[in-house]
Amino acid sequence: MAGKIRHLVNRSGRYHARIVVPKELRAIIGKTELRQPLGGDYRQALRLLPSAVAQLQHQIALAERKISTTSTIRPARYPLAPDQIALAHYQWRLEGDELARSHPAYAQIGIDDQLVMMLRKGIAGSLTDNELAELVGDRIDRYRHLGNTDAKRGTAEWRTLARALCIAEYEALARTVERDEGDYGGRPTTPMLIDAQPPSLPQEALSLKKLWEDYKKSRTQSGFMRDGGKRQDPVIDNLRNFLKHNDARRVTKKDLLAWRDHLMIELSAKTVSDVYLSTVRSLFSWAVENERMQENPAVGVRQPKARKVRGREKGFTDDEALAVLKASQSYEPTANQFGHISETPQNVAAKRWAPILCAFTGARISEITQLRKEDVRQEGDRWIIRITPEAGTVKTGGYRDVPLHRQVVDLGFIDFMTTAKAGPLFHGATDPAKYGTGARVASGKVSEWLRRSKVIPEGIQPNHAWRHRFKTKASELGIDSRVIDAIQGHAGRTAGDNYGDVTVAAKIRAIDAFSWIVED
Known part of the structure; x- marks a missing residue:
């Protein structure tokens, strides 16, 4: 929904314009806020709001003049551009003309030809500062008091504003003559007034x-x-x-x-x-x-990134994969001088089993380190792991079942899992809400250890390299890419990939096509 309109309040079904009085002015005004009723109709209240706010701002501006101890012009509190001030003045003059026509004396009022001539000279820019001040100086003062300008007399800014007010006065007089003839359809003819944008209704701050x-x-x-x-x-x-x-x-x-x-x-x-x-x-x-803002200020704000220059493939070669898995399978925690091992059993298990599970599933490292004992099950003679968001996070948001390669079972993973406690296998978090964090910490420790072991080539991501290798080997083996995507948790490439299911049987055939990595 759109943001609240600033200065507009609803009290008991009636709308009001409201401005909070600055603390330093409350003693003079005698109030902490100023209000002006706008009626019970929302659309009418929006239409009347700018004028009502301007009147309330004028009261604050007058109070500011009373506490001013110097003749220095104060910065404009509610600044408007010259064309906006001219448009506001033009509309104000027409409103005044409409009110005046209800008074009997209005019939005695005529158009001052001398005033018209001076306004034309003001528009042409042929009047001196003194002549402009005498002609529209009181108008400029009015908008200064409203806080719409702080232009100093004699400056280019002041003369621009004076000329704009001459245009507004002249155009308002033209409409007055037209109304005298019964024509109320007249519109401004000066481009400055035609193109001027009325001040937008201020909105409340959006946190x-x-x-x-x-x-x-x-x-x-x-x-x-x-x-x-x-x-x-x-x-x-x-x-x-x-x-x-x-x-x-x-x-x-x-x-x-x-x-x-x-x-x-x-x-x-x-x-x-x-x-x-x-x-x-x-x-x-x-x-x-969601209509909370009118535009996105971040559109087009970007930071170019240098294109990476790669001198090799992203995944592990066969020799590199073998070196990593040998280091992983032979890992033993280090004891201190007193024989105490500070590393948790879960961290030790992560370093031993996460690499080979990544190697034969192509899963993300955090998807492996978040595995729980209950995520491993047996179907027939095969063991299956379920990668599920219930255990932490899954990028695609859904679960997937991945058959274990026979080498993973042969190396003793099932024996390890069977003797482990219920819950996470590779981190110690006990609160399900913290499983994701625990898995990320565990994966980071695996990566750090592999780099310290110096078995990871320069420029290779120690955990993600398994996903690249898995995809590369699957391509060499001619395995259906849709089956591999289902195993790795990659989205389908086409709309047709979303039809039909990739069964566990299809995944088993794909996994069994991969050769063993660690040799006896």
């Missing part, structure tokens, strides 16, 4: 923090952000700290470009692009789609 919380709630309800947005929370905190405010509607493209450049001082281009900018782009896009 960036609240917007982020609503966005996370929407995404989690739809099955995304299974960690509750914890990974992206620091992004929004960083943006709020940089902006030094919390109003989403005040965020501009220029702000985000400056933020991006600030992030690049300490972060990589990939992190800035794929984590920080991607997060705010998605947030503001959602805000626009």
Whole structure:
């Protein structure tokens, strides 16, 4: 839904314009807020609101004059462009003309030809500052008191505004003459008034923090952000700290470009692009789609990333895979000088079993380290693992069953699983809400250990390289890509891939086609 309209309040079914009086002015005005009734009809209230707010702002401006101790012109509190002031003045003059026609004395009022001539000279720019001040100086003062301008007499800005007010006065007089003839359909003819945009109704601030919380709630309800947005929370905190405010509607493209450049001082281009900018782009896009904001300030804000130059394949070669799995299967925890082993049994198990499970399933490392004892079952003479979001997180959001390669069973994984306690096999989290975090920590420790063991070639991701190798070997073996995608949890390439199921039997045939890696 759209944001609340600033200065508009509803009290007992009636609308009012409302402005809070600044603290330093309350002693003069005698109130903490000013109100003006707008009636009970919402549309009418919106139409009357700008004029009512201007009147209330005028009261505040008059109070400010009383506490001013110098003759210095104060900065405009509610600044408007010259064409906007001219349009407001033109409309104000026509409203005054309509009210005046209800008075009997109006028939005695005529058009001052001398005034018309001076206005034409003012429009042409041929009047001196003194002549302009005498002609429209009181009008400029009016809009200064309203807080719409702080232009100083004699400056180019002041003369531009004076000329704009001459145009507004002249056009209003033209409409007055037309009305005298019964023509009420007249419109401005000067491009400045035709093209002027009326001041938009101000809106209440939109809390960036609240917007982020609503966005996370929407995404989690739809099955995304299974960690509750914890990974992206620091992004929004960083943006709020940089902006030094919390109003989403005040965020501009220029702000985000400056933020991006600030992030690049300490972060990589990939992190800035794929984590920080991607997060705010998605947030503001959602805000626009759900009518919380009018536009997405992050559109077009991007950070180029250098293209990676690869000197080799992404996956492990056969020799590299063999070296990693030998190191994994022979891993023994190190005891300190007192013979004490500080490493948990789950971490030891992760280093021994996660690599080979990745090798023969093509699964993501965190999908393996989140496995629970209850996720391993036997069907006939085959063992199956279920990769499910109930155990942590799954990128595709759904579960999948993957048959175990006979070498995994032969090396003793089932014996290990059978003797393990119920629950996670490779991390120690006991709260299901923390399973995902526990799995990520465990996968990170496996990766760190492999790098320290110096069995990982330079430029290779120690965990993800198994997914690449699995796909490469499947291609060499001529296995149906749809079956491999189902095993690895990759989305189908075409709409047709979503029809029909890839059975466990089909997956077993594919897994059995892979040769053993660790040799006796």
